[in-house]
Amino acid sequence: xxxxxxxxxxxxxxxxxxxxxxxxxxxxxxxxxxxxxxxxxxxxxxxxxxxxxxxxxxxxxxxxxxxxxxxxxxxxxxxxxxxxxxxxxxxxxxxxxxxxxxxxxxxxxxxxxxxxxxxxxxxxxxxxxxxxxxxxxxxxxxxxxxxxxxxxxxxxxxxxxxxxxxxxxxxxxxxxxxxxxxxxxxxxxxxxxxxxxxxxxxxxxxxxxxxxxxxxxxxxxxxxxxxxxxxxxxxxxxxxxxxxxxxxxxxxxxxxxxxxxxxxxxxxxxxxxxxxxxxxxxxxxxxxxxxxxxxxxxxxxxxxxxxxxxxxxxxxxxxxxxxxxxxxxxxxxxxxxxxxx
Amino acid sequence: xxxxxxxxxxxxxxxxxxxxxxxxxxxxxxxxxxxxxxxxxxxxxxxxxxxxxxxxxxxxxxxxxxxxxxxxxxxxxxxxxxxxxxxxxxxxxxxxxxxxxxxxxxxxxxxxxxxxxxxxxxxxxxxxxxxxxxxxxxxxxxxxxxxxxxxxxxxxxxxxxxxxxxxxxxxxxxxxxxxxxxxxxxxxxxxxxxxxxxxxxxxxxxxxxxxxxxxxxxxxxxxxxxxxxxxxxxxxxxxxxxxxxxxxxxxxxxxxxxxxxxxxxxxxxxxxxxxxxxxxxxxxxxxxxxxxxxxxxxxxxxxxxxxxxxxxxxxxxxxxxxx
Numbered sequence: 001x002x003x004x005x006x007x008x009x010x011x012x013x014x015x016x017x018x019x020x021x022x023x024x025x026x027x028x029x030x031x032x033x034x035x036x037x038x039x040x041x042x043x044x045x046x047x048x049x050x051x052x053x054x055x056x057x058x059x060x061x062x063x064x065x066x067x068x069x070x071x072x073x074x075x076x077x078x079x080x081x082x083x084x085x086x087x088x089x090x091x092x093x094x095x096x097x098x099x100x101x102x103x104x105x106x107x108x109x110x111x112x113x114x115x116x117x118x119x120x121x122x123x124x125x126x127x128x129x130x131x132x133x134x135x136x137x138x139x140x141x142x143x144x145x146x147x148x149x150x151x152x153x154x155x156x157x158x159x160x161x162x163x164x165x166x167x168x169x170x171x172x173x174x175x176x177x178x179x180x181x182x183x184x185x186x187x188x189x190x191x192x193x194x195x196x197x198x199x200x201x202x203x204x205x206x207x208x209x210x211x212x213x214x215x216x217x218x219x220x221x222x223x224x225x226x227x228x229x230x231x232x233x234x235x236x237x238x239x240x241x242x243x244x245x246x247x248x249x250x251x252x253x254x255x256x257x258x259x260x261x262x263x264x265x266x267x268x269x270x271x272x273x274x275x276x277x278x279x280x281x282x283x284x285x286x287x288x289x290x291x292x293x294x295x296x297x298x299x300x301x302x303x304x305x306x307x308x309x310x311x312x313x314x315x316x317x318x319x320x321x322x323x324x325x326x327x328x329x330x331x332x333x334x335x336x337x338x339x340x341x
Numbered sequence: 342x343x344x345x346x347x348x349x350x351x352x353x354x355x356x357x358x359x360x361x362x363x364x365x366x367x368x369x370x371x372x373x374x375x376x377x378x379x380x381x382x383x384x385x386x387x388x389x390x391x392x393x394x395x396x397x398x399x400x401x402x403x404x405x406x407x408x409x410x411x412x413x414x415x416x417x418x419x420x421x422x423x424x425x426x427x428x429x430x431x432x433x434x435x436x437x438x439x440x441x442x443x444x445x446x447x448x449x450x451x452x453x454x455x456x457x458x459x460x461x462x463x464x465x466x467x468x469x470x471x472x473x474x475x476x477x478x479x480x481x482x483x484x485x486x487x488x489x490x491x492x493x494x495x496x497x498x499x500x501x502x503x504x505x506x507x508x509x510x511x512x513x514x515x516x517x518x519x520x521x522x523x524x525x526x527x528x529x530x531x532x533x534x535x536x537x538x539x540x541x542x543x544x545x546x547x548x549x550x551x552x553x554x555x556x557x558x559x560x561x562x563x564x565x566x567x568x569x570x571x572x573x574x575x576x577x578x579x580x581x582x583x584x585x586x587x588x589x590x591x592x593x594x595x596x597x598x599x600x601x602x603x604x605x606x607x608x609x610x611x612x613x614x615x616x617x618x619x620x621x622x623x624x625x626x627x628x629x630x631x632x633x634x635x636x637x638x639x640x641x642x643x644x645x646x647x648x649x650x651x652x653x654x655x656x657x658x659x660x661x662x663x664x
Contacts, residue, residue: 051526261556
């Protein structure tokens with residue numbers, strides 16, 4: 001088994017918000033991440049899926065220590081970084097970088113591309129042997145851009161090209177871990193495939209470990225080795241990709257997969273729509289957090305909070321009734337396959 | 342007779358390089374009760390097409406040529422007062438982001454009542470009753486209480502339901518839906534698509550579904566128009582498009598979507614990027630990215646090639662046509 005690069009235990013992040021009206025002093029907490037145990041193995045792509053507000057981006061930011069956890073441990077390469085500060089924290093951060101969703105908002109519009117992609121090296125005080133300019137050009141070429149692009153500004157590029165710049169910047173410090181937060185969600189379909197392929201090439205070339213955060217189960221299916229499903233601050237299911245998509249065990253995962261629009265018109269309407277909205281992370285329901293929307297919920301689910309438990313080879317699920325419900329196969333495989341030339 | 346007939350629509354915007362067309366010569370029709378998907382990537386002109394049909398193109402953009410016939414009337418020759426009588430009553434539109442389309446200082450109920458009160462013929466009491474019924478119909482639980490809520494108090498899914506109630510309360514014959522589920526989570530998206538499908542059948546309305554998401558098209562459309570760089574490049578029944586796309590762009594688009602039915606090492610891609618408006622190549626706009634392009638493709642925009650009665654592609658050499 002591969003070495004564990006990141007090991008998270010009992011991780012929590014609660015954000016304080018003002019509650020009870022404008023003039024109230026009462027404080028509420030958004031429990032964005034609320035008790036997560038998760039390991040990321042060196043060299044793998046771990047997909048992290050969930051709907052908006054489930055805490056997946058906060059979890060990614062916690063791993064990079066862009067935010068400080070409220071409780072729990074984050075071991076990165078064996079060192080607990082949960083409470084590190086100052087120089088020690090900066091040293092760890094160089095080993096982990098982030099790719100953001102919005103290639104428009106995440107690049108400084110007043111910097112030339114050459115400076116954008118080498119800024120991390122300047123900040124880290126690690127001037128490249130070949131000089132900044134030559135290094136910038138080689139970084140750009142490694143993400144499929146031209147060396148001559150180095151002189152330009154971010155606004156001169158299309159969304160896909162900007163995302164390539166963001167990737168070059170993330171790779172400048174040769175990190176071990178890259179947290180990619182919805183890296184292709186803002187891109188058009190035809191460009192999305194180019195960027196996904198690039199990320200896979202770079203992973204192979206640099207032995208990168210990816211935490212790939214996305215709401216898009218199709219993209220995650222393509223790129224991930226293992227997948228973790230998050231709901232209201234918790235991991236509810238974790239499994240190797242094939243097992244997760246073929247035999248999902250948690251009712252939430254089952255509903256998520258069933259809700260994906262059909263791949264072809266032939267599969268139209270073959271789905272179970274999940275009712276209602278997710279509850280607010282300000283006041284997660286007692287017991288199992290999914291019980292308010294779960295088609296299988298019983299009285300016990302309202303009281304008992306299910307732990308994440310082993311349910312097969314590398315597969316774990318947080319559901320009291322997982323054994324009774326059993327895996328439900330979802331008809332994702334299309335008959336005949338897709339046409340082309 | 343078709344409910345909507347669009348002929349040679351051209352919508353232009355001024356730019357530093359002179360006028361550029363966001364929509365160039367779009368022609369299509371929509372029958373009563375039909376769901377037509379209009380698919381394309383950003384900048385393809387799909388939303389501008391929708392706004393042109395509603396006569397809501399923002400100045401300095403303008404419709405420069407073409408005709409739009411709706412229920413037999415030429416919309417482009419109507420004055421604004423007559424146009425306003427159609428919007429919200431005979432034809433309605435819903436948008437991607439309901440929060441920015443709903444009025445933040447009006448309650449949900451007031452907003453759903455508004456189209457009925459504007460178009461007249463009902464008392465406030467009747468409007469209120471119908472608004473309540475409509476809110477319940479679009480799946481808002483406890484509609485009577487939600488009636489007095491403001492948009493910010495609702496979740497994204499509920500807001501989109503309110504938008505749908507507001508758009509459909511006068512039972513229009515045509516609904517133009519511009520990416521109505523793109524901002525929603527996948528479980529909520531499934532709910533909204535199901536709701537639209539049910540309402541479409543119930544009210545017998547036609548839907549023009551504008552989306553970048555081929556999955557949405559597969560779920561809901563009867564027919565599909567694929568747009569690229571301002572032009573409709575392919576038009577086909579939905580099954581035909583997915584089974585045997587004729588335009589290389591449509592084929593490339595379908596292939597580059599990750600498919601959960603099969604595992605692939607690499608995703609097929611469409612090389613390059615969409616040309617910027619004003620930098621359109623002289624021939625086929627897709628030629629620089631097309632794996633099959635040759636000299637013939639760079640001369641003039643390709644003519645529309647009719648493959649069968651209901652399948653056409655704007656391509657010199659459509660896939661599958663010559664073996």
